[in-house]
Amino acid sequence: MIEPAGAGLHQVVASASPGDAITDLALGTRDLLRRAGPSEIYARHIAPALADDVLPLERYRPRHSRDILIVHASIGQSEVHEFLTARAEPLVLVYHNVTPGRFFEPYDTGFADLLEVGRREVERLLPRVVLAIADSRYNALELQAMGYRDVRVVPPVMNLRRLTGQAPSSATMEHLERVPEPILLSVGQLLPHKRPDFLVQMMHVAATYLGMHGTLMLVGHQRLDRYTRAIKEQVLELNLSNIHLVGPVGEAELVALFRSADAIVTASEHEGFCLPLLEAMAFEKPIIARACAAVPETVGDAAFLLPADKGPVLFAEAVTEVLSNEPVRRQLVDAGSRRIAELERRPPSVEFVESLLEVV
Amino acid sequence: MADDQPASSPDQNSPSLEQLLVTLRERVELRRQNGEYPPGLEAEMESHFERITGRPPTPSFLLADLEGAVAELGRFEYARDPLPLTSRVPGGSALHKIVAKGVGRQIQGVLIQAQAQSQAVARTITLMATATNMLAESYDKRIIQQLDDLQVRIAEEQAQVQELLVRLSDVAARVPGAGVDTWYELDAFNAHFRGGADDITTRYDDLARRFVGCDPVLDIGFGRGEFLELLGGLGVDARGIESDERLVEWAQSRGLQADVGRAVEYLSTLEYGSLGGLVMIQVIEHLSPQNVIDVVRLAGEVVRPGGRVIIETVNPTSLYTYAHALWVDPDHVRPVHPSYLGFLFGEAGFERVERVDRSPVPAEETLEMLPGDDDVSKRLNANFERINGLLFGPQDYAIVATR
Numbered sequence: 136m137i138e139p140a141g142a143g144l145h146q147v148v149a150s151a152s153p154g155d156a157i158t159d160l161a162l163g164t165r166d167l168l169r170r171a172g173p174s175e176i177y178a179r180h181i182a183p184a185l186a187d188d189v190l191p192l193e194r195y196r197p198r199h200s201r202d203i204l205i206v207h208a209s210i211g212q213s214e215v216h217e218f219l220t221a222r223a224e225p226l227v228l229v230y231h232n233v234t235p236g237r238f239f240e241p242y243d244t245g246f247a248d249l250l251e252v253g254r255r256e257v258e259r260l261l262p263r264v265v266l267a268i269a270d271s272r273y274n275a276l277e278l279q280a281m282g283y284r285d286v287r288v289v290p291p292v293m294n295l296r297r298l299t300g301q302a303p304s305s306a307t308m309e310h311l312e313r314v315p316e317p318i319l320l321s322v323g324q325l326l327p328h329k330r331p332d333f334l335v336q337m338m339h340v341a342a343t344y345l346g347m348h349g350t351l352m353l354v355g356h357q358r359l360d361r362y363t364r365a366i367k368e369q370v371l372e373l374n375l376s377n378i379h380l381v382g383p384v385g386e387a388e389l390v391a392l393f394r395s396a397d398a399i400v401t402a403s404e405h406e407g408f409c410l411p412l413l414e415a416m417a418f419e420k421p422i423i424a425r426a427c428a429a430v431p432e433t434v435g436d437a438a439f440l441l442p443a444d445k446g447p448v449l450f451a452e453a454v455t456e457v458l459s460n461e462p463v464r465r466q467l468v469d470a471g472s473r474r475i476a477e478l479e480r481r482p483p484s485v486e487f488v489e490s491l492l493e494v495v
Numbered sequence: 496m497a498d499d500q501p502a503s504s505p506d507q508n509s510p511s512l513e514q515l516l517v518t519l520r521e522r523v524e525l526r527r528q529n530g531e532y533p534p535g536l537e538a539e540m541e542s543h544f545e546r547i548t549g550r551p552p553t554p555s556f557l558l559a560d561l562e563g564a565v566a567e568l569g570r571f572e573y574a575r576d577p578l579p580l581t582s583r584v585p586g587g588s589a590l591h592k593i594v595a596k597g598v599g600r601q602i603q604g605v606l607i608q609a610q611a612q613s614q615a616v617a618r619t620i621t622l623m624a625t626a627t628n629m630l631a632e633s634y635d636k637r638i639i640q641q642l643d644d645l646q647v648r649i650a651e652e653q654a655q656v657q658e659l660l661v662r663l664s665d666v667a668a669r670v671p672g673a674g675v676d677t678w679y680e681l682d683a684f685n686a687h688f689r690g691g692a693d694d695i696t697t698r699y700d701d702l703a704r705r706f707v708g709c710d711p712v713l714d715i716g717f718g719r720g721e722f723l724e725l726l727g728g729l730g731v732d733a734r735g736i737e738s739d740e741r742l743v744e745w746a747q748s749r750g751l752q753a754d755v756g757r758a759v760e761y762l763s764t765l766e767y768g769s770l771g772g773l774v775m776i777q778v779i780e781h782l783s784p785q786n787v788i789d790v791v792r793l794a795g796e797v798v799r800p801g802g803r804v805i806i807e808t809v810n811p812t813s814l815y816t817y818a819h820a821l822w823v824d825p826d827h828v829r830p831v832h833p834s835y836l837g838f839l840f841g842e843a844g845f846e847r848v849e850r851v852d853r854s855p856v857p858a859e860e861t862l863e864m865l866p867g868d869d870d871v872s873k874r875l876n877a878n879f880e881r882i883n884g885l886l887f888g889p890q891d892y893a894i895v896a897t898r
Contacts, residue, residue, distance in 0.1 A: 241548055241549075242548070332544045336537075336540040336541075336544070339540065340532075340536070340540075343646075343647075343650075344526075344531060344532060344650075361548075362548075365544070365547050365548045368547050369543070369544055369547055371639070372543070372547070372639060372642075373543075374639055374640075374643050426507070431507060436507075436508065436509045436512075439508065439512055439515075439516075440507065440508050440512075441516070442516075445520075446537040446541075447537060447540065448523055448532060448536065448537055449519060449520065449523055452519045452522060452523055453516075453519055456515065456519060460515075463511075463512070463515060466509070466511065466512075470509070
C-alpha cells in the first residue's frame with residue numbers, strides 16, 4: 136500500500152469487485168490521480184481479489200486538511216452514507232444512477248424501499264458536493280432534478296476492448312455451436328427494469344408468427360428470486376425451449392457468448408449508461424434496443440433503436456429484419472466500430488481527472 | 496410500456512434506419528389487418544406475465560424447495576457424543592464410568608433405531624415428492640401442450656375468419672340487394688328526389704284513409720315517418736320499423752312508435768292475425784325476389800281477416816319510370832310487376848286485390864294529341880294514346896289487398 140503524503144483525492148465505492156465497471160473506473164482514475172498526489176479507493180464490500188488495491192471504509196483516516204472524497208453513487212448503501220455524513224471533506228459526486236424503486240415494488244418491497252433511500256441519500260449529499268459528474272446526459276438530468284447544478288457528463292468507459300483480446304471458453308463455444316441459430320444475446324442483471332420479460336415475449340412472437348426458432352441467452356446475475364421465477368414460468372408457459380437463463384458468467388464464457396451471438400438485444404427501460412452495448416460493438420455485433428433512458432446516447436447511431444412505446448411485435452420484426460438484411464447488419468456493425476473509435480479518442484478517465492482537477 | 500423516455504437526446508437512428516422503422520411498422524400493421532397477428536396479442540402477453548407475477552409460486556417450484564429439504568434430512572446423522580466421564584465431585588468420575596457403561600449400549604441402540612427411522616422417513620418423503628413432482632410435471636406439460644395447440648388453432652381459425660370476412664364484404668358489395676353503404680345523408684337523397692314532407696303527406700292521404708278501422712297498422716320502412724304521422728292524424732294506432740337506426744331515433748324523437756327492424760325478420764316474430772293493416776311505401780323494390788315472396792306470405796299470416804295491406808311501388812309497366820325514378824336510387828334491386836304482386840296476394844289468401852295507379856306523368860311530358868277531328872288525326876291520336884300508355888303510364892301503383 137502506498138501511504139499518501141500531501142492533500143489526497145480518495146474514492147469511495149459501495150462495493151469493489153473485479154470486472155465491475157465502476158471498480159474499473161475507480162482503479163483507472165486512481166492510477167492517474169496518483170501522478171498528482173495521494174489517492175486511495177475505499178469500499179464497504181471488497182472482493183478478495185482486490186484486497187491489495189482497495190481499502191475497507193473503516194480504515195479511512197483524514198491525512199490532510201484539503202483532502203477531497205470522490206463518491207461513486209450507484210445503489211443505496213446506508214453505511215457509506217453514514218460514513219460520508221460523519222466526515223467534513225468536500226465531496227465530488229460521480230452518479231452512476233440509482234434505479235427507481237418502483238420497478239421492484241411487485242417483487243421485493245424491501246429492496247424497492249432501499250433504492251428509494253439510495254436516491255434520497257444522493258439528494259441529501261447536495262450541500263457537501265463541490266462537483267457533480269454523471270455517466271450520461273440522462274443521469275445529469277436526474278441530478279439536476281435533485282437540485283445539482285453544473286453537472287459534468289463523462290462516460291464511465293475504461294477499456295472497451297478488454298474482452299475482445301481474450302480467449303473464449305472452448306467449452307462454451309462448443310456448447311453454443313449446438314444451439315439453434317440465430318443466437319440473440321442480452322447481457323445485464325435479470326431485473327425488472329431490464330425487461331427480460333419483454334424479450335421473452337419478443338421470442339414468442341418471433342417463433343410463433345415469424346418462424347424464427349433461434350436462441351435467446353439472458354446473461355447476468357439473478358439477484359431477485361421472485362422475478363427470476365416469474366421469468367422461468369413465463370418461458371415455460373410460452374413453451375420456449377430455446378431461452379436460456381444463463382446467470383452470471385466468467386470473462387472467458389462472456390467472450391464466447393459475445394463471439395457466438397448473431398445480435399445483441401436489450402429491452403431495458405432504465406439505464407444510466409449500459410456498458411455491455413459498447414462491449415457488443417467491440418465484438419462487431421449488431422444491436423437492437425429500445426430507445427429508453429440513457430441507451431440512445433450510449434449507442435449513438437450504432438444500434439437499431441425502437442420507440443419506447445412500441446411492444447415486442449415490432450421488436451421481433453426488427454430482429455428478424457436485421458438478421459436477414461446484410462446491408463443493415465453491416466451498417467450497424469460499422470457504426471459500432473466508429474462509435475468505439477470515437478470514445479477511445481479521448482479516454483474518459485483523462486476527461487474525468489481533468490474535471491476533478493478543476494475543483495482541487 | 497417504458498415510462499423512462501430518452502433524455503432530450505439528439506441521438507437517434509440514422510435516416511436509413513428510420514426509414515426501415517417506418518417499413519417495419521407498416522409491415523406489422525399489414526400483418527395485423529391480414530390476421531397474421533391475432534388481435535390484442537401484445538395486451539394478452541402483457542396480462543399473461545402480470546398473472547404470473549401476481550400469483551404464488553407453482554407446485555414445481557415448491558417441490559424444488561421440498562427436494563432440498565428432504566436432501567438435508569437424508570444427510571442428517573444422529574451421533575452419540577462420548578458421555579462425559581469427568582467430575583469435580585470426589586468419586587464422581589468412577590460413578591460416571593459405571594453409568595456410562597450401563598446405559599451406553601441402550602443409547603447406542605436407540606440412536607441406531609432413530610437413525611433408521613429418520614432415513615425411512617426421508618425415503619418416504621423423497622418418494623412422495625418424486626411422485627408428486629412427476630404428476631405436476633406431466634400435468635404441467637400436458638396442459639401447456641394443449642394450450643399451445645389451442646392457441647395455434649385459434650390463430651389459424653382467426654386468420655381464416657379474417658380472410659372470410661374480407662371475401663364476404665367483397666361478395667356483398669357485388670350482390671344486388673345486399674344494400675349499399677352510403678356516405679351521404681339519406682334525408683338529403685329523399686329531399687332531392689322525392690320532394691318535401693308536405694308533398695308526401697298530400698300524396699298519400701288517400702291511401703292512409705284506407706286504414707281507418709284497421710288498427711293496429713305496421714309501416715315497414717317508414718323512412719321519414721310521413722305515413723305514420725298521417726295515420727296518427729286519422730286516429731289510427733300505427734307503428735313502424737326501419738333498418739336505419741338514425742331514422743328510428745329521429746321518428747322516436749317526434750313521438751312516433753318506431754323500432755329498428757327488417758321486413759322478413761320482423762314479420763316472422765309477429766303473431767298470427769295480430770295486425771289490422773300493413774303498409775310498405777316505396778320499399779318492396781328494395782327487396783330481393785325471395786324477400787318479396789316471403790313478405791307477402793307473412794302478410795297473409797299476420798294480418799287478420801278483414802285487415803288490409805297496401806304496397807306502393809314503382810310501376811315497371813311504364814317505360815318512363817326506367818328513365819326516371821327506378822334507377823335513380825342505387826339501392827333498388829328490381830321493380831315488381833303489378834300483375835305478379837297481385838297474383839302473390841291472391842295466392843296468399845287475400846279476398847280482394849285491387850290495383851291503384853298513382854303518380855301520373857305530367858301531361859306536358861307525354862305525346863301531345865292532334866287537335867283535328869279527321870280520320871288521320873283520330874288514328875294518329877289513338878296511336879299516341881297507346882304509346883303514351885306504354886311510355887308514360889303512371890309512375891307508381893299500389894296493391895290494396897284485403898284479407
